Amino acid sequence: xxxxxxxxxxxxxxxxxxxxxxxxxxxxxxxxxxxxxxxxxxxxxxxxxxxxxxxxxxxxxxxxxxxxxxxxxxxxxxxxxxxxxxxxxxxxxxxxxxxxxxxxxxxxxxxxxxxxxxxxxxxxxxxxxxxxxxxxxxxxxxxxxxxxxxxxxxxxxxxxxxxxxxxxxxxxxxxxxxxxxxxxxxxxxxxxxxxxxxxxxxxxxxxxxxxxxxxxxxxxxxxxxxxxxxxxxxxxxxxxxxxxxxxxxxxxxxxxxxxxxxxxxxxxxxxxxxxxxxxxxxxxxxxxxxxxxxxxxxxxxxxxxxxxxxxxxxxxxxxxxxxxxxxxxxxxxxxxxxxxxxxxxxxxxxxxxxxxxxxxxx
Amino acid sequence: xxxxxxxxxxxxxxxxxxxxxxxxxxxxxxxxxxxxxxxxxxxxxxxxxxxxxxxxxxxxxxxxxxxxxxxxxxxxxxxxxxxxxxxxxxxxxxxxxxxxxxx
Numbered sequence: 307x308x309x310x311x312x313x314x315x316x317x318x319x320x321x322x323x324x325x326x327x328x329x330x331x332x333x334x335x336x337x338x339x340x341x342x343x344x345x346x347x348x349x350x351x352x353x354x355x356x357x358x359x360x361x362x363x364x365x366x367x368x369x370x371x372x373x374x375x376x377x378x379x380x381x382x383x384x385x386x387x388x389x390x391x392x393x394x395x396x397x398x399x400x401x402x403x404x405x406x407x408x409x410x411x412x413x414x415x416x417x418x419x420x421x422x423x424x425x426x427x428x429x430x431x432x433x434x435x436x437x438x439x440x441x442x443x444x445x446x447x448x449x450x451x452x453x454x455x456x457x458x459x460x461x462x463x464x465x466x467x468x469x470x471x472x473x474x475x476x477x478x479x480x481x482x483x484x485x486x487x488x489x490x491x492x493x494x495x496x497x498x499x500x501x502x503x504x505x506x507x508x509x510x511x512x513x514x515x516x517x518x519x520x521x522x523x524x525x526x527x528x529x530x531x532x533x534x535x536x537x538x539x540x541x542x543x544x545x546x547x548x549x550x551x552x553x554x555x556x557x558x559x560x561x562x563x564x565x566x567x568x569x570x571x572x573x574x575x576x577x578x579x580x581x582x583x584x585x586x587x588x589x590x591x592x593x594x595x596x597x598x599x600x601x602x603x604x605x606x607x608x609x610x611x612x613x614x615x616x617x618x619x620x621x622x623x624x625x626x627x628x629x630x631x632x633x634x635x636x637x638x639x640x641x642x643x644x645x646x647x648x649x650x651x652x653x654x655x656x657x658x659x660x661x662x663x664x665x666x667x668x
Numbered sequence: 669x670x671x672x673x674x675x676x677x678x679x680x681x682x683x684x685x686x687x688x689x690x691x692x693x694x695x696x697x698x699x700x701x702x703x704x705x706x707x708x709x710x711x712x713x714x715x716x717x718x719x720x721x722x723x724x725x726x727x728x729x730x731x732x733x734x735x736x737x738x739x740x741x742x743x744x745x746x747x748x749x750x751x752x753x754x755x756x757x758x759x760x761x762x763x764x765x766x767x768x769x770x771x
Contacts, residue, residue, distance in 0.1 A: 431720065431738060432756070465696035465722035466736070483695050501695070508698035510671060575669045582741070628740030628756075630673075632699065634719040635737030635744070635754065637674030642744045 333376075334358075335406075340382055343452065349382045352410040354403055362400055366520050375423035376402045380447040384413035388454040393484070393491075394440065394464070396421040396429050405461075408488040412495075415453065419443050430467030437469045444477050459484045462506060510631045515571035518629040522567040526622050533559035536614075540660060554601035558594055558611045565589045565615070566622025574626075580637075582630075583645040586623020590615035606663035613656030617649035670699075670716060677701065677717025679735035684708055686731035693723035693732060 334357055336348045376397045383406055392415040395405045402418060419439050421429035429435035440458075444450070460468060462483045470481035485494045485505045494505060537559055541552030570577070570586050577585035594615040598608030624641055627633045680701070689707040699716040702709050702723065709731070711717075721736035743754040 428756075430722075431736075462696060462722075463698065465726055466720045467725070469725045470692065471726065471728040486698060503700055506695070506698065507700055511669075575671060580672055580674050624741040628738070628742050630739070632671050632676075632716065632718050633673045633739030634676050634717065635735075635739050636678060636719075637676065638739045638741045639744055639754075640674050642741050642748070 335376075335403075336381075340385070342382070342386075345452070347380060347382045349384075350406055350416065352383055352406050352412075354407045358399075358403055362403065365400060366517065375399060376418055378418045378420040378443060380449065380452065381416040381418060382414075383409055383416055384411070386413040386415050388452075390414050390453070392417055392449065392453060392458050394419060394458055394460045396424065396426045396435055396464075398423050398425045398429075401425045401461075404488040405491075408491045412492075415449075417443060417447065417449065417458070426461045427463040427466075430464045433467050435464050436467040437472050440468055440473060441477055444479060450478070456480055457482055461488070462486045462501075463508070508631045510574075512572065514631070515574060518626075519567055519571050522571075522622065522626060522629065523563065525625070526563050526567055529563055529618060529622075530560065533562065536660075540664065542664075554597065554603060555607075555611070557601075558597040558615065561593050561597065562590055562615050562618045562622070565593045566619035567626075570619070570623045571626060581641050581645075582627050582633075583620040583624040583641050583649075585620075586626075587616040587620030589623070590617070590619025593619070604663060604667065606659055606666070610656050610659035610663050613652045613659060617645075617652040617656075620645065621649060672715050673718070673739065677711075677714035677719065677734075679719060679733075680711065680714060680717050680723075681733045682709060682711055683731045683733075684710075686729050688729050688731075690728060692726045692728060696722040696726050698722070 337351045394417045421434045537556035540555045541548040594611035693702045701713040703712045724732040747754040
């Protein structure tokens with residue numbers, strides 16, 4: 307039924323598969339094209355290349371993350387036929403990669419939705435991985451003419467955006483909610499497509515938490531110039547003792563970043579309080595006291611460091627709520643509202659104490 | 669380790685009279701908030717509910733309701749600065765790994 311073509315397919319044929327911009331298909335992950343029922347469909351590689359892995363690493367650090375997209379439409383994996391399962395994915399490259407690399411050795415169709423290059427869960431929350439987009443994509447790819455069955459397998463985390471009852475009513479396709487993690491798909495298929503609680507559950511283990519740390523580190527960059535400027539001012543007047551005064555202060559202030567973006571996610575489950583801002587403030591405060599002890603800082607200087615580091619690390623930690631997997635909006639609102647003025651007051655107190663510490667040398 | 673946050677699941681409501689016990693909520697909930705027992709769904713883990721709205725959207729009889737929102741402090745701050753509802757910023761958390769929530 308299928309025949310291999312050159313890498314330059316007939317544009318008219320490709321348009322039938324729901325693809326309009328042919329250049330967009332000249333991607334390393336499109337292995338070749340197959341003809342199925344008179345239509346040309348791109349075949350993607352299941353195994354990730356080193357270029358795919360490099361791309362993911364870059365995206366983790368926020369580099370070109372928003373342009374990290376796959377063209378929406380219907381793709382083939384292996385040599386699928388009429389009865390092969392249809393897996394639905396987002397057009398964020400990392401989501402697409404997670405899916406295809408979990409399907410090595412399986413013949414399947416992959417229907418990629420236009421989620422504006424955003425992952426399944428976030429896109430479902432925004433509604434772009436949604437009922438309307440799925441209905442439109444099923445229609446534009448003429449999926450009903452490709453497969454004989456009427457089942458779509460969706461990642462479970464697409465459920466906030468897609469209404470399975472609506473899809474069934476309006477397209478005739480039945481939505482089956484697959485596992486949360488693509489890596490569990492093979493086990494789920496082997497288990498007769500039944501999910502146990504771990505397969506249905508979102509976790510936030512150490513690996514998950516550290517995976518989102520890099521982007522938080524990148525976003526904390528404004529702290530660096532502020533910390534260096536403050537430490538430089540603190541060392542004034544210039545002279546022989548400038549570096550001796552500025553260096554410990556710089557270390558204390560720069561340490562806020564790893565405290566709030568690396569230590570915090572690593573230790574999250576064990577830090578007291580459910581509020582991220584409190585957990586982070588605690589780490590920032592402890593870091594300041596540790597610096598005070600190590601550098602034998604005067605009491606007032608240590609205290610100034612405490613009042614600066616605690617709110618700053620707390621703020622960084624609070625920003626982690628968006629990257630976590632278990633926070634709700636009323637709770638995040640509570641954190642923001644309760645911590646705003648205390649953080650401002652603490653920063654002001656820290657600056658006042660720093661001036662006092664320099665003025666009186668205590 | 670199952671983590672709890674603040675004010676979880678306060679807006680989640682289940683109308684037991686309407687519920688047909690199909691288990692769709694159990695199937696889509698990422699935090700095992702529901703159980704089906706004797707032909708009816710029950711809320712057994714309200715403290716873990718992050719109000720994502722998957723259950724309400726997929727309940728075939730409309731027995732569930734929840735006020736959906738992102739649990740993201742940055743989105744709330746952006747919303748407050750712009751005087752709008754919580755809004756995901758450009759280049760914020762969105763686009764994160766498959767396991768990250770946000771936006």
